[in-house]
Amino acid sequence: MHNQNSSKTVAPHWHQSIELGFLVSDNQLTFRDNNVTYHFKKGDIWIVNSRNVHASCLDTTESLFEFCLIIDYGFLKKAYPEFDQIKFNLHGKPESIKQLIAYQAIEKNLRVMIQLLQGQKNPSTKLALTGQTYLLLASLIENFSCQNSDYQNQVNDNLIDRALELINSNYMTDLNGTNLAKQLNTSLTTLNQQFNQAVQMPISKYITVIRLLNAQKELLNSDNNIDLIAINCGFSSTKSFVRNFKKWKGITPFHYRKVFH
Template sequence: MNIKYEVVQPTPKLPFKYYLHDENSQKIVTPHWHRSIELGYLTSNNYLEFKDNDITYHYQKGDIWVINSRDVHSSQLNDSKNLMQFCLIIDYDFLKQAYPNINQLTFSLHGRPTSIKQLVAYQELEKELRMMIQLLQDQRDDGSNLSLTGHIYLIMANLIQNFSHKSDSTQTQLNETLIDQALGTINTYYMGDLNSNNLAKQLNTSVTTLNQQFHQAVQMPIGKYITTVRLLNAQKELLNTTNNIDSIAMNCGFSSTKSFIRNFKQWKGTTPFHYRKKFN
């Protein structure tokens, strides 16, 4: 099980891709990332556990959140009954053309804000999203695409003005080829003796360059990413095989069973043994 890089193809004639999740949707969305900026909006009485760059958030009815470009994220619903969740993924190239400095911004919105200024902006954001949902549900060929695109501009202007800050100015230009090679190598060889030093050697680059580029692209240190991939695969083995804990630790690239148990407990709050017992 890998942390998937998702290539986002916008809806035809629109600068975004969208999902209207209902009770038939998957309860678990596995870790993935993409270049686009994503907004989520939960309008039903469900409880959503969301992870963004390994930080856990809990969302309820009326909550809106933003996922920055290249953030690794995943989610899990407690119950999909009567679910209504709007997911809007805005094309990065469209944003770059509309706002050339978009790559210099980081957005911070994880549910309802507390300041008066942001609350007012939040209400406007919620209004725009609701109007988009209505347009998408009643879409016709009478200019609705133009209206939808107009709402995207208003939403992004709101986010830029009220929910963003400048990213680290010391960031260097991103080498996407290097990042793709690093991700591919990790996802293929995570079970071996893999770390930032030997990965840099395999990719003919310095450890410093690789660490800088990787953290800039994925917002996660290489070591943590490798451990996360190993844990995801260990979780899969725990639930789908009868392999013992020692074998799973070895199969997934952990240096020892003790290391596997320690990392798994930090991740899930319980030991691999008790996790398997609970879900099997």
């Protein structure tokens, strides 16, 4: 669960897990999933498929309450071994009666989970949350899934996962696509092809996104000066950091910290 305001836009990112979102508060959230833009309002539920690039932005100054459930890929594979062969299609309230009934049941499950998380924890809380997760997953598979036509042409998961580990561990260094490909014993062409297929962006852009996300955290949670943040997050210079940050957020990191720190 998290509250969000106009300063807390979520940059494009992806993960192997699936993400289930539920807008609890009475406002509107702009959400982009695999290059398609959706406008969610109170009560809307949506799901982001594994490896889909997604981002969100609150267009008003009002606070937002969103419940976000990320279901681990390993858990999914164990619970439903054919998980890679399906994909989900849920972006707000459905139209058919059958799906609407299932949708209302899912909303009830999510509200129960919110109550469990907000209430007093006891030894059975984790068990209750796990039970609700299984109920949600069963309903989603039964009512909001279809065959994944890309199943036979999937990316090299092992290569992508190893690349992600190296990026997350070494983004603060002079890491780039060329030396990353060398570390992975593959060509830059292959690495870019795999990343474009997996996350719809080249490796160099993804590295920059990770650096910007970490720089944003440091701007908000530390008093380090801009030069030091640029170094800590792997940018070649302060000028490069400022240019990329302004392109991302529309304002300089100096202004961003002044407004939101």
